[in-house]
Amino acid sequence: MKTYPQAELVFDAQAELGESVLWNGENATLHWVDIHRCTVHSLRLLTGEHTWLDTAQAVGAIVPAQGGGFAAAMAAGIYLLDDQGAVRRIAQPQELVPLLRFNDGKCDRKGRFWAGTQIMRGSMTGKGFFWCLDLDGTVRTMLTGVTTSNGLAWNHDDTVLYYIDTMTFTVRAFPFDLEHGTLGEGRVCVRVPGEYGYPDGMTIDREGMLWIAHWQGSAVRRYDPRTGECIGMLPVPASKVTSCCFGGENLDTLYITTAREGADLNAEPLAGGIFKANVGASGYEAFAYRGIRD
Numbered sequence: 001m002k003t004y005p006q007a008e009l010v011f012d013a014q015a016e017l018g019e020s021v022l023w024n025g026e027n028a029t030l031h032w033v034d035i036h037r038c039t040v041h042s043l044r045l046l047t048g049e050h051t052w053l054d055t056a057q058a059v060g061a062i063v064p065a066q067g068g069g070f071a072a073a074m075a076a077g078i079y080l081l082d083d084q085g086a087v088r089r090i091a092q093p094q095e096l097v098p099l100l101r102f103n104d105g106k107c108d109r110k111g112r113f114w115a116g117t118q119i120m121r122g123s124m125t126g127k128g129f130f131w132c133l134d135l136d137g138t139v140r141t142m143l144t145g146v147t148t149s150n151g152l153a154w155n156h157d158d159t160v161l162y163y164i165d166t167m168t169f170t171v172r173a174f175p176f177d178l179e180h181g182t183l184g185e186g187r188v189c190v191r192v193p194g195e196y197g198y199p200d201g202m203t204i205d206r207e208g209m210l211w212i213a214h215w216q217g218s219a220v221r222r223y224d225p226r227t228g229e230c231i232g233m234l235p236v237p238a239s240k241v242t243s244c245c246f247g248g249e250n251l252d253t254l255y256i257t258t259a260r261e262g263a264d265l266n267a268e269p270l271a272g273g274i275f276k277a278n279v280g281a282s283g284y285e286a287f288a289y290r291g292i293r294d
Contacts, residue, residue, distance in 0.1 A: 023247030111290025116149020151202025201243025246283025
């Protein structure tokens with residue numbers, strides 16, 4: 001297994017629960033959310049300008065929206081969020097009860113928004129969902145029995161969706177039909193050892209390898225989904241590593257979010273920061289939600 005040099009700090013965000021890191025190549029801007037602080041953040045890397053939007057409710061994931069702004073999976077549904085912070089709800093799954101909240105999400109190549117939930121109490125274990133928001137605003141239930149819906153990524157030809165439900169310590173590979181937005185029967189392709197920490201957010205590189213952020217693992221690890229083997233480890237100077245994406249001019253810089261909640265700040269003063277690393281791999285820019293605008 002290859003060990004990479006430790007990730008370096010990009011911005012001392014001090015995020016309580018940083019998540020859903022997103023690269024915008026048009027203006028060289030990095031975006032992320034701070035779930036518990038109900039904020040969406042933007043950092044222009046060329047100038048260092050940092051701005052944020054208050055969403056007034058927990059926001060679990062953001063994706064670009066066609067035409068500008070974001071689609072955001074928030075506590076009470078999925079919203080369109082513009083650059084001034086104005087929000088408009090476009091979907092509210094019936095099963096989205098107060099003990100569930102949206103966690104991670106991404107768009108497929110067709111522009112559908114896939115996002116799932118996290119259980120907020122132990123007694124709700126296995127009672128969450130993984131949904132797909134179609135372009136017409138229809139929400140379809142894709143998976144049930146979910147506890148903590150987390151990282152997802154598609155392979156290069158959109159025939160496989162990789163998906164993490166954190167508490168299973170696995171990555172499942174689902175046959176994927178891009179045209180219809182449907183899933184086949186999933187199979188476990190990666191089993192994460194407990195000593196690595198909880199598998200959280202995920203991205204994929206152009207070689208088809210999965211990069212997984214590890215909550216309480218102080219690392220992002222690289223896995224080969226064909227063999228299930230962990231083939232690389234990137235140390236991060238924060239224990240609660242939450243999400244990662246490729247960005248930069250050539251999409252060859254890995255950007256990483258972390259969380260500050262519950263951290264020993266004497267031992268890890270950079271917890272909650274945004275980090276980066278050059279890992280000798282490149283990835284893909286995020287797809288935008290291409291659904292309803294009016």
